[in-house]
Amino acid sequence: MSESGPKYYILDTNILLHEPLAFLNFQEHNVVIPMVVLEELDHIKDRQKDVSRDARVAIRALEEALHEATPEQIISGVPLTRITGEHQAEGHISIFPDYQLRQTESALSLNENDHRIIQTALQLQIDRAPSKVVLVTKDINMRLKAKGAGVKCVEDYRTDQLIDDIRLLAKGFYTFEGNFWDAVGEVKTEQDGRDTYHFISRELFPSLYPNEYLLDETETFAARVESFTDTHVKILDIGRERLMSTRAWGITPKNIYQAMGMHALLDPTQDLVILTGPAGCGKTLLALATALEQVVEKGLYEKIIVTRNTPEIAESIGYLPGTEEEKMAPWLAAITDSLEVLHKQDENMESSMNYIMNKANIQFKSLNFMRGRSIQNAVVLLDEAQNLTASQLKTIVTRCGAGTKIICSGNLAQIDSYYLTAVTSGLTYIVERFKNYHGSSTMNLNGVVRSSLAQYAEENL
Structure with a gap:
């Protein structure tokens, strides 16, 4: 030929x-x-x-x-x-x-x-x-x-396939070998309230994306890329201890990856936060806890909208009885499970959950009815995003109006769609498309924290 x-x-x-x-x-x-x-x-x-x-x-x-x-x-x-x-x-x-x-x-x-x-x-x-x-x-x-x-x-149709190997997918953080400061020469430092910013030569960074977190092999250094020019990079010096002390709705991170994820989730300047990682790494729990913190405690948003795709195991969600939210309940059990975890120490867990559902105005919505909507002043939790195509994710993200934060989470190892693979998933597509956008953050939550059994299963099955 x-x-x-x-x-x-x-x-x-x-x-x-x-x-x-x-x-x-x-x-x-x-x-x-x-x-x-x-x-x-x-x-x-x-x-x-x-x-x-x-x-x-x-x-x-x-x-x-x-x-x-x-x-x-x-x-x-x-x-x-x-x-x-x-x-x-x-x-x-x-x-x-x-x-x-x-x-x-x-x-x-x-x-x-x-x-x-x-x-x-x-x-x-x-x-x-x-x-x-x-x-x-x-x-x-x-x-x-x-x-x-x-x-x-x-x-396969490759026009919307941005990478050839899932190992090349942006993780949201970069780890330097050894001690970061040993490789740094001249540094200009600025103080803005409690925040410390450093201006460092761009030559030290092999690749660079906005809001990318920086780590090294010590137990102290942690920073985030704020902005950069052709010659210099402005980083926010956070420190691991400060990151690990992040708290939202009564929970604290169990590892540095969760800490960086929580830091991005709680940042009001980030309109899109993408969480990837294996089953049991805490994606849904972190998303829900930080959403409750910003809606109920800080009052930054008015409501929480929870949605995910509904795989057509039967015909559609219409075969289930009840309202739209009641129909969506079987697919959004992960959210109610996380709510139980957050309130398991309360004297009456069921009453606490009902109170928070009303106080935070948590709404369960189906993706089937998202087209044409305009969502204002809300936190949108999009769970199981790995099963969506690029065009479906575009439909959802473009629904977000002024004052809305969207949190996309998913595990690329658990794709249920007949036609999607890890490299063609909409989740992979959105990670690559938004890695250069200053209003978004991506975090790959390495490590399974659900249980030792879940971690062993993730690694060996």
């Missing part, structure tokens, strides 16, 4: 549901939509689910690209440059009439939609040779079947 010249990208239905305008992201290359993909979009567009909106957007966009073309042009290819708006697409888009494919003894059964798409790729490999033909799908099993059937190039 020829590596030079335009390629032919065949899109699976899940690509257009993941990003309805995905066919505009292949630059000078050609995009092929099998007819069966249009049939699947047609079946999905009327479903009473959030994904139906994406199907309708994709259909309208395809209609804009093809509405003036003749049947012959639609099959041979229509220039994508005719679509208005900001995009870099310079190739052609075409519809492949896969219903014309004939069943052969060696071919996959054409009774299944996935097989018709794979057969389209196989046919185009013959028709378009020596040009490169690539099948693009987020379905892992379909990628395996396509390779087994003879499709030479099969890929």
